[in-house]
Amino acid sequence: MRKDRVLNMLDNAEDNIVERLSVPALTDNEKERLLKMSMSKLEGMSMNINAEEEVRGVDVYRRPRWHRFVSVAAAIALVSGAVGTGFLLKRSGKKPEDSFHAVVSPEQTTELTTADTVSTDVTTELATENTVIPGTSETTADYQAIAVDLMKAMNAAELASSGMLNTDANSPLASDSNYFKIVDGNIKGFDFSTMENVRNFLTDNFSGKFYEQHSYFIEGSDPFFKEGPDGLYARYTGRGSIYGWDKYEPEIISSSEDSFVARAEYEIAGTTFQVDMTIVKSEDKWRVDSATSTLSDPDANNTNNSNPYVSLCKSKIEDKWNELTNESDNVSLDFVFNDLDGDGSPEFFLMYGNGEYNYQIDAYTYKDGALKAIGNLPGSHTSFAVDTSSRKLVLIHAHMGAGDYSWYTMENDALKVIKNEEFEYQEWGSNEATSRQDINYLSKGCIYKIGDGTVSYTQPECPINEIPRSNEINSFTLDIVDQLYASAAE
């Protein structure tokens, strides 16, 4: 400490104190120099925006669905000098099964825990039909058994790339601190502990488009797995796309000698999704060639198509989508409903941007048959949450091991912060501040675009120290807005 700084007790003070400290502290020359520095940086940001988006796009591609959590994980890795890496990165000694429990509901966990035996059961049960597919040597039961095994592989791949690998957070790769040493590569019976095993896993289970979607495990300049001097290393998270199967009961909807399509449904937050898996045989082995998720029955999920408020919200989303996709190939929109003023008509919040650095949140209320803006907030490294008691919006900002919770209400048609609490963390969810029970992640919808691919998904409300379940539909769909609204309006 400098000897003349006798007022150092004012460091790291509360907002009102800092406001009082806002006295002239810079000479005119210093101010002029700082303004020039800012302008110069602005110029650089503007000139490099396309290149920057491209680079960031790669980052986003690795974390489209959980990018906010990943930000937390990344922050922790930086903060602690790779001591902890968030709740997505498990510490040594934890079994993958333990990690998995954090992702799914207890009921689902129970069923999935016993899933290893499902294949046999299904085979046995369906073998009673044992219908030989015309022109093939396999029966329907055979195809179902094959599909079950491959569904498990799909699930393992998503879990592995969603932070469920057991890695040592204290052992980053010397050449790239984004990678951590894998100490137990077992995910639901699949071994990801060596690069050879990962390659074999991919080539044994996936082909065609589905293989390409997962080739980032081992290929490219920024693969998910990297070999280190003493074993295999993995990034803290990858793409993350867990199929929410409660049970492994695929239906075979078409088949031929060397390919068949299996359909399996799952339900999240009252919405049923179905995954059609095209499974192809080559070199005497069956592999998942492609998988498409769709709403199982779109009409059944659209309960508010006639609601004019929801239609306006959809239009707002669509307008923002069109605006941003005209500018960039990397776009993300998150949206939630929350009844801030308790009038039974939930307010609408839309977070959007081309990258974590420029996310914004627009907030609207429904008034006189129109959307009325009630506020605009920065959305960088921010997640939507809800106070479990008041049911009012809480925004969680977390980055680089520090953050804050902000509770919101609405007064005079404007957002108002009720209170704000700061916190720190080494590992998200590991301390009281980041595992508190009075705040849940808010049920939300998201539509994002990376390059040519567009994905829509919803995720239900869940505790902040858990990873929300979610689904993905490989297309732009506003149907999910209806479901979100219906849930919030209840």
Place this chain on the structure above:
Amino acid sequence: MTGNEYRRLYAESPEKAYAALFKVYCDYVYAIVYNKLNRVAQREDIDECVSDIFADIFFSYKRNGEDYADLKAYIGTIAKRHAINSYRSLKLRSERFSGDSDEEFASFADDTDIETNSDDRETRSILISKINELGEPDSTIILQKYYYDRSSGEIAEMMSMKASAVRMRAARALEKLKKSLAAAGIML
């Protein structure tokens, strides 16, 4: 300055808008950044962080044309988040370089915790109230000299006073503050 005023200025000339916004909020942003970083950062790091913040604010409006209902709150939020991020980066840097003989990083190697407790809050509150009681220009001079660590010459320039007058006022004000705080049970 409000969001509307900024928008109007921007329409006239973006450069004018940048300069005006910077002029109005420079001290505020600097206060936020300095408050978070000064224990772990060099003055250059603080300057870097402040310029990053304004570049971000300018860029955000330039790119998105957003209307900020409460411009000050928006700027405060951006500044605070940037400052916390910089704090973390600097801490990491110090940890990475710990054991290094480079003195630049040695000063970062403490375990300063940015968490605060209620006792500290109360002390700060009393301290600020006692500084306010000094009245102007002494309260500002005290903060500039004993919090921002500026020289009497620099303060003189900022306050349009003579350096000798600043030195005299600062010394007298500090004594007065010490007595006032001692009466409240706080020793400087």
